Amino acid sequence: MTECTFCELIKRKANVLFENEKISLMLSPEPATPGHLIILPKKHATILEQVPDYTVKEMFIHANKASTALFETLGAQGTNILIQNGEPSGQRHNHVMLHIIPRFENDKLNLGWQPKKISEDEMSTVELKIKQETGAVGSFEKEKEKPIEITKPKEITKEDYRVKHLKRIP
Template identity: 40%
Template sequence: MVCELCAVAKKEVESELLYEDNEIMAVVHLKPAIPGQIIVFPKHHYPIFEQVPDKIIAKMFKIANKLGIALFESLNCHGTNLLINNGVAAGQTMAHFSLNLIPRKEKDGLKLQWEPKKASEEELQTAFLMINEKSKELHPDLFGREEKNEELVEERGRPKEIKLDKKKENYLLKSLKRLP
């Protein structure tokens, strides 16, 4: 199985290239929800968001921001969306991490929305506790220490690799590997 985006990155297929450097690429999406949709992705094959190094994430979004402005000004759209589908349940269709930039206009026929639900205090508190516990376990540097804010700002400069527990990550990657 050849990864579509890897093929684009290696120039094995043609693309409408907008931006390229050593680490990332941005192309006009060839089967867009709205014409003008741009896809930004790392050249290296990272299946999911969490595996992409911080440095590359920072660059991807800075470029995405500029592309968003370019979209807004050159296509005269009224707004833009930035969307990441991380995981099959979230609508991920390619097993290669990417972000989508979509130009929006009134009545363009695209529905990106949800019904806000009334969550009970219990539900919120449960979610809150689970997130807090897990975040401290996964990233004690970032989530565990409230006093060390100044250090955090400096640490930003260093690219952080996430060491995923292989047992735990399998279920998500497994579902991705099942993608056509």
């Protein structure tokens, strides 16, 4: 199996601006605009559905903070936060990533689309199909809890003046 390009970038810490145990935030090696950032899960996943909920949560929390940083440091006038999930959506790499793209007036980047006309019947049919599969949307995959370490209280070997003060007779 060939190594994932983005797993390699994470290992080399290439252009990494922030990382923790779950994610890496880095400058995009293929930027749409100056300051284009990407957030990747450190554990390899090809599409978003393979990423644990708690990691997705972490990705979006940091996307919000990174977006704020782009406004404050580069003077961005807006941001697009998006995921290309699967080849038909434009995903070109086999590692899921969250893009934070700073936007500027007249940057000539077009991420818009023409809305399609859909009949009420077709909209209802689609709604019913999707509703059947989204019953568990409210559930959340929690991170496995780490065992609590219990340490022995430190024994005081000599008399502490603070304790002696409390036992003082007036």
